[in-house]
Amino acid sequence: MKRMIAFAGVLLLALAGPAAAAEIGDDGLHKEDWFSITFKDVAEDIETAADEGKRLVLIFEQRGCIYCRAMHEQILSDPEVSDFIKANFKVVQYNMFGDEEVTDLDGDVLTEKTAARKWGYVFTPTIVFLPEEAPEGVSVAEAAVATMPGAFGKWTFLNMFRWVHEKGYEGDEHFQKYHARIINELREAGRLDAE
Template sequence: MARIFMLSLVAFLAATTLSQAAEIGDDGLHKQPWFSLSFRDVAEDIETAREEGKRLAIVFEQRGCIYCRKMHEEVLSDPQVRDYITANFNVVQYNMFGDEEVTDLDGSSLSEKTAARRWSVVFTPTILFMPEIAPEDGTVGEAAVASMPGAFGKSTFLHMFQWVREKGYEGDEHFQKYHARKLAADGGAMETTE
């Protein structure tokens, strides 16, 4: 009887875990339920995030991207990473080859794929971290305070979001030094996921 109960419990937990995984949308991109829905006006998205006491992060992905899948399944599914991001950032997803209309900080209207080229996004996933206040001119690519091109392990990913939230880009400590210091302070607890 105990064996049947344990097998049932394992099956239930597996089903629950799978149901919480990111789903794939019609555009072929993984969707997190906590990603922000937006009209893709970057200045408005920055202001909305600021009003909520958060920062805006724009993530570019593409259909069939194995690194995007890894980010969703192995990094964004981690409660520590997910909870930190949702408490401190609004994340808006863009399709690197998409046709949805985007409004850049200078007021230009362009497609997602044109925005990716204009903002020098060439890898997926790439995350662009926006300033707290939208500049009155320029482009997202010029205004971004940091970017994270590619898929990284949990600690690197989390530390980058923490570094941006703490405005590390304004100080003298480069992200790599910050990351090394945080790894040492954490005793390498998340390091095995790199």
């Protein structure tokens, strides 16, 4: 039992990484200055993203989430990752337990926490990729082209954004096969960081 507890502690420290000074908002969530602040009307946000030549991504986080902190400090702080996301996606942050008003694609007006429940999101971070055009009469969960529940390393994280950007969900190459192919290409090029 002691070994299991010690292992869990080491794993948590490894996931949390070095304690960097991350900006924390009043809601307790880590903030990126390039995240978009909107009225959280998902159809409107999809349209605004499209007008900017981007895709909409919703990211669910919660206060005190060590995986969210690791994502901000280790993944989103990497210019290769953040530059790609900023160039191609409009990111709107949601608080898994927040009370801000959200308008779902089907017209339901909810709070962030009831939206998370309705859409079935239970892990933080959860990253939700929306289609290029807002469909009518369906929820966000039904409209999402991909969902990334939980925290991952740099290449899995970045490759998911690339796969969605390339509309891999419309093709025959499943994300896992796409990711394996990219990892092999990175390995052959000598660019592979520890994943």
